[in-house]
Amino acid sequence: MPRTLEGQITMEKTPSYFVTKEAPRRIYNMSRDTKLIVVVRNPVTRAISDYTQTLSKNPTIPSFQALAFKNVSTGLIDTSWSAVRIGIYAKHLDNWLQYFPLSKFLFVSGERLVSDPAGEMGRVQDFLGLKRVVTDKHFYFNETKGFPCLKKPEGGSKPRCLGKSKGRPHPKIDVQVVQRLREFYRPFNMKFYQMTGQDFGWD
Numbered sequence: 344m345p346r347t348l349e350g351q352i353t354m355e356k357t358p359s360y361f362v363t364k365e366a367p368r369r370i371y372n373m374s375r376d377t378k379l380i381v382v383v384r385n386p387v388t389r390a391i392s393d394y395t396q397t398l399s400k401n402p403t404i405p406s407f408q409a410l411a412f413k414n415v416s417t418g419l420i421d422t423s424w425s426a427v428r429i430g431i432y433a434k435h436l437d438n439w440l441q442y443f444p445l446s447k448f449l450f451v452s453g454e455r456l457v458s459d460p461a462g463e464m465g466r467v468q469d470f471l472g473l474k475r476v477v478t479d480k481h482f483y484f485n486e487t488k489g490f491p492c493l494k495k496p497e498g499g500s501k502p503r504c505l506g507k508s509k510g511r512p513h514p515k516i517d518v519q520v521v522q523r524l525r526e527f528y529r530p531f532n533m534k535f536y537q538m539t540g541q542d543f544g545w546d
Contacts, residue, residue, distance in 0.1 A: 344373065352471060362429050364438060371442040379443060380467060384453025385545040386430025386532070387524045393426035395513050408520050420527045427524075433534035440538070450539050460491040 347353040360366045361381055370377055383389075394407045404410070411427060413419040422428050429435075439448075449470040456463045461479035468475050482491045485504055492504035529546055536542045 362435050367439045367442040379447055380449045382451045382453050383432055386528045389430050390426045391513050391516055407516050418523045431531045433531045436538055450541055452543055
């Protein structure tokens, strides 16, 4: 990380830190004062979205159902598949709490980031000790993508929107497969709600 001067905040983002076993220890050894922002969304939707992204790059992969289940007839979920494993948030948070207290975390709802981007960004700014400069006047809803986008900055050329890989339509997944995944995640979600003191409303 670059050196951070007084009055500056250095930020870095990656989807893999939260689920990488070695990450908390390494970050703690770098700086135990690090503030951690974790964006989470319904793990069922997240798994389907993950699959959709992989499918767009590799159209020959097996079906979602074939990858999600170890055994379809018994409904046994395959937790070795990363698209499923990533959504077991309670397990990953457990690993992080060995190094960082809960007060160092802000959990951002992926759903609210879409429905109320300014509200969630307000929470982020408060958590980082920043003045609330990003407000609802900075966003507009892009009907095509189904996501909010940032309006173009003063003197900027065009609005900032999520890239081509985001907001693409999901393939149709059998209702029973989705239901079984919901049941699988429910106890983990409940534990995550308890651990964070936040109900994300995924059930």
